Amino acid sequence: YPSPRPTSPGGLSPYDKDAPIHTVDEFINGFMDELNFGRGVSLARSSRNDQYIALSKAVRQNLQARWMKTLARQYEEQAKSVAYLSAEYLLGRQLDNALLATGMTDVVEEGLDALGLSLDRLRAQETEPGLGNGGLGRLAACFVDSLATMSVPCIGYGIRYEYGIFRQEFEDGWQVEHSDRWLALGNPWEFPHPEHAVTVHFGGSTETYTDDRGRERTRWLPAWDVQGVPYNYMVPGYRNGRVNTLRLWSARATRAFDLRIFNAGDYVEAVRAQTFAENISKVLYPEDSTPQGKELRLQQQYFFVACSLRDQLENVLPKYFDLANLPDRVIFQLNDTHPVIAIPELMRLLVDEKGMEWDDAWAITQKCFAYTCHTLLPEALEVWSVELLGKLLPRHLEIIYKINEIFLDEVRAAYPGDEIKLRRMSIITDHPERSVRMAYLATIAGSKVNGVAALHSELLRDKVLPDFSAYWPDKFTNVTNGITPRRFIRLSNPGLSDLITQTLGDEGWVTDLERLRELEPHADDPAFREKFRQVKAANKQTLAQVLSTRDNITLPTDVMYDVMVKRLHEYKRQTLKLLHIVTLYEQILSGKVAVEDVMPRAFLFGAKAAPGYRIAKEIIALINAVGKTVNNDPQVQGRLTVAFPANYNVTLAERLIPAADLSEQISLAGKEASGTGNMKFALNGALTIGTDDGANVEIRQLVGDDNFFLFGMLEPEVEATIAEGYSPVSVYENNPQLKATIDLIASGHFSDGDRNRFEPVISNLLGEDRFLALADYAAYLEAQQRVEAAYADPDDWSRKAILNVARSGFFSSDRSMVDYIDRIWHTPAITQ
Ligand code: GPW
Numbered sequence: 001y002p003s004p005r006p007t008s009p010g011g012l013s014p015y016d017k018d019a020p021i022h023t024v025d026e027f028i029n030g031f032m033d034e035l036n037f038g039r040g041v042s043l044a045r046s047s048r049n050d051q052y053i054a055l056s057k058a059v060r061q062n063l064q065a066r067w068m069k070t071l072a073r074q075y076e077e078q079a080k081s082v083a084y085l086s087a088e089y090l091l092g093r094q095l096d097n098a099l100l101a102t103g104m105t106d107v108v109e110e111g112l113d114a115l116g117l118s119l120d121r122l123r124a125q126e127t128e129p130g131l132g133n134g135g136l137g138r139l140a141a142c143f144v145d146s147l148a149t150m151s152v153p154c155i156g157y158g159i160r161y162e163y164g165i166f167r168q169e170f171e172d173g174w175q176v177e178h179s180d181r182w183l184a185l186g187n188p189w190e191f192p193h194p195e196h197a198v199t200v201h202f203g204g205s206t207e208t209y210t211d212d213r214g215r216e217r218t219r220w221l222p223a224w225d226v227q228g229v230p231y232n233y234m235v236p237g238y239r240n241g242r243v244n245t246l247r248l249w250s251a252r253a254t255r256a257f258d259l260r261i262f263n264a265g266d267y268v269e270a271v272r273a274q275t276f277a278e279n280i281s282k283v284l285y286p287e288d289s290t291p292q293g294k295e296l297r298l299q300q301q302y303f304f305v306a307c308s309l310r311d312q313l314e315n316v317l318p319k320y321f322d323l324a325n326l327p328d329r330v331i332f333q334l335n336d337t338h339p340v341i342a343i344p345e346l347m348r349l350l351v352d353e354k355g356m357e358w359d360d361a362w363a364i365t366q367k368c369f370a371y372t373c374h375t376l377l378p379e380a381l382e383v384w385s386v387e388l389l390g391k392l393l394p395r396h397l398e399i400i401y402k403i404n405e406i407f408l409d410e411v412r413a414a415y416p417g418d419e420i421k422l423r424r425m426s427i428i429t430d431h432p433e434r435s436v437r438m439a440y441l442a443t444i445a446g447s448k449v450n451g452v453a454a455l456h457s458e459l460l461r462d463k464v465l466p467d468f469s470a471y472w473p474d475k476f477t478n479v480t481n482g483i484t485p486r487r488f489i490r491l492s493n494p495g496l497s498d499l500i501t502q503t504l505g506d507e508g509w510v511t512d513l514e515r516l517r518e519l520e521p522h523a524d525d526p527a528f529r530e531k532f533r534q535v536k537a538a539n540k541q542t543l544a545q546v547l548s549t550r551d552n553i554t555l556p557t558d559v560m561y562d563v564m565v566k567r568l569h570e571y572k573r574q575t576l577k578l579l580h581i582v583t584l585y586e587q588i589l590s591g592k593v594a595v596e597d598v599m600p601r602a603f604l605f606g607a608k609a610a611p612g613y614r615i616a617k618e619i620i621a622l623i624n625a626v627g628k629t630v631n632n633d634p635q636v637q638g639r640l641t642v643a644f645p646a647n648y649n650v651t652l653a654e655r656l657i658p659a660a661d662l663s664e665q666i667s668l669a670g671k672e673a674s675g676t677g678n679m680k681f682a683l684n685g686a687l688t689i690g691t692d693d694g695a696n697v698e699i700r701q702l703v704g705d706d707n708f709f710l711f712g713m714l715e716p717e718v719e720a721t722i723a724e725g726y727s728p729v730s731v732y733e734n735n736p737q738l739k740a741t742i743d744l745i746a747s748g749h750f751s752d753g754d755r756n757r758f759e760p761v762i763s764n765l766l767g768e769d770r771f772l773a774l775a776d777y778a779a780y781l782e783a784q785q786r787v788e789a790a791y792a793d794p795d796d797w798s799r800k801a802i803l804n805v806a807r808s809g810f811f812s813s814d815r816s817m818v819d820y821i822d823r824i825w826h827t828p829a830i831t832q
Contacts, residue, residue: 016067027111030058049185056188060802062102063234074153080827081153086335088137089158091129092650094189101236127182132166133288134567135676136374142276142813144197144486148237148244153828158307160231160248161284168608168647173624191232200306201225206395220395227252228307238486248463249307251280252629287610288567289380305342327367331825334371337438343445344399370824371449374673383435407444425467443468448824452481453674453695477823478604481674482690482813485513488680492654495535513812520595520806529798543659550647564664565606568616571671576773583741585630595637599788603642618760625750658684665690668771670715679811683799702807707800710774711783727770738777
């Protein structure tokens with residue numbers, strides 16, 4: 001098979017013949033039709049929402065023709081396709097991306113202008129689909145973007161949550177969650193297909209029977225069911241005429257519910273029962289990397305994979321397709337363990353429903369799945385209690401037991417007498433309660449298992465799944481994560497994009513990001529550095545403007561922007577960043593440092609905490625309290641500014657990242673699987689201060705040690721420190737500055753004299769400090785001094801920043817896709 005490379009723009013004209021809108025006049029006509037006949041309003045009486053929806057529907061017309069053509073080509077070629085199974089897609093706004101992909105921006109801007117409307121204002125009307133928590137969901141969105149751009153057949157499957165990730169607000173600095181009603185004003189980007197609804201069953205029991213060939217078989221007698229309605233979304237390739245599909249499932253009550261209503265005495269009560277079915281796709285669970293083991297979540301997982309498998313077998317494949325050839329036609333990529341219940345589901349479909357023999361079905365299943373692990377945290381590895389799984393999916397539990405039994409027989413034969421190994425490798429564990437280890441099931445069934453950065457894949461092999469990697473060394477591989485350059489530089493950083501295009505001579509870098517290497521010689525050119533600085537300065541102005549209107553935050557624009565944006569998690573160590581800020585402040589208060597000698601900086605945070613994660617919410621409150629005090633203390637003379645805009649999301653990331661000078665990637669070594677924010681910052685010309693963790697390792701190798709501020713323990717040192725019996729209190733007692741810093745917080749200085757207010761954070765740090773923030777504190781401060789020294793030389797800083805951009809091409813998700821294709825999927829690109 002030919003390994004696809006991204007198709008460069010110009011492969012097809014952005015205004016090819018399939019698109020109905022080419023000119024300003026055609027756009028105006030299309031827009032007015034959508035407004036008058038789609039919305040039923042005149043321009044004069046239309047609301048901004050009417051205008052946004054009409055605009056989106058006019059733009060999407062240009063994609064729809066290409067969408068149908070892509071599907072037709074795919075069908076003609078009967079090509080193998082990727083079915084990406086992910087419980088989350090953190091897509092970000094759709095309108096901008098559609099305009100970019102179609103190349104319609106100028107025509108639309110001109111047309112709207114002629115009508116007295118502003119594209120910027122209409123853009124702002126869109127609520128982003130927040131159907132994910134953080135990195136994992138955003139990665140899925142980047143991957144489907146890259147596959148479309150590379151003309152690789154892919155369908156993304158997921159859940160159309162009615163409420164996505166919660167909207168965060170602060171009340172007295174404390175996080176409060178509001179529901180995200182992203183669908184409230186209508187969604188012009190989805191295509192519902194209720195006529196293609198599929199039924200999914202739950203509960204009940206199983207029974208054995210003898211089939212007409214005299215074979216002993218098992219069947220599932222489920223107790224209840226729901227329907228999954230597919231909602232299709234277009235995934236446009238970048239100016240290549242391709243549009244792939246994202247198919248999100250929404251739950252709806254079945255006829256069975258209707259009948260119950262009909263037969264029930266209490267009609268109103270029976271109608272109410274319908275909402276039970278609809279609850280399944282109601283809300284995204286807001287826990288990132290800490291699954292809760294709730295029944296509704298297991299229902300969600302089974303719901304979307306059962307719909308997706310059914311869709312593949314019955315709608316995507318031709319009639320009378322020989323399922324023995326399934327692995328030639330589709331590879332199901334499991335985005336972490338959330339969709340792993342698809343494995344016993346495929347076995348059930350093949351064995352129970354299609355009458356296949358177990359061994360044949362297992363051979364097919366093993367070739368059809370591959371598993372990506374995204375974590376090293378033991379608490380993030382999903383397990384389901386046998387009791388819950390057996391109640392909800394009794395047949396699947398039996399199948400899992402049988403997979404385990406056959407596998408353990410193999411292990412027994414390979415390691416005779418090693419009962420301990422047997423217990424270690426069993427899918428079923430008895431502690432703390434009898435449960436199913438989903439990562440083990442995925443590893444045993446999958447053709448490949450991959451980690452998401454070089455270090456992560458190594459630790460996954462050696463620390464998390466050592467027995468399995470010893471048994472199947474070839475099953476384990478790495479694919480380092482990536483980010484789409486379309487959204488995360490071309491769209492979000494137009495200033496830098498224009499500078500790159502001017503310098504390189506064409507726009508080809510947008511689909512061939514390694515071409516950024518051509519910028520390297522310009523890093524030494526003073527004129528280029530000056531232009532680069534102007535772009536950064538303009539991005540700061542834009543951000544300051546956005547935060548002023550969005551959050552009523554006042555930001556200086558002539559200072560270093562030091563940015564830490566990611567989910568709030570102890571292992572990511574927002575507290576270490578906070579200790580740095582409080583240290584700088586304490587040094588001013590105590591007179592250790594004259595305020596004139598403090599380097600002016602703005603510290604920007606963005607972070608949501610899982611609503612039930614107490615200590616994470618306390619940390620948010622503390623950041624806000626420190627910000628309030630520092631920002632308002634006249635002794636600081638405005639040199640330190642802390643800004644924490646609420647509700648960090650993709651839309652805000654697109655503004656924050658291009659304005660950053662310094663990227664904070666300070667997780668404890670060995671805890672962050674990869675990180676992808678780190679890549680976005682480097683690509684946008686921020687320097688990283690970071691630990692030797694996740695993809696930071698590869699970023700540093702590529703950009704060079706001189707252009708990266710490394711600090712902190714390495715993973716083996718972390719292990720050794722913990723093994724020796726780590727005592728955070730003694731670190732505190734032996735470092736006077738750390739002591740002064742923590743004591744300032746404990747004194748009530750940031751809490752109107754209330755010494756108890758932040759006691760939970762303090763005692764967590766001094767008593768436990770699970771992620772060794774105090775142990776890395778001194779090294780972090782030292783690295784921050786190196787940052788200040790480097791920033792004092794603007795020309796040299798610019799040089800480093802430009803080299804970060806020039807050497808970040810590797811982190812394109814297009815490259816990640818090439819690696820998945822070569823190492824795991826073996827799917828060719830569509831030609832023509
Ligand atoms: F725990 N990640 C995430 F592995 O965003 F499932 N949510 C999650 O629930 C998990 C992982 C899970 C992140 C990783 O923390 C991050 O390091 C990685 O870059 C990202 O997934 C994409 O691979």
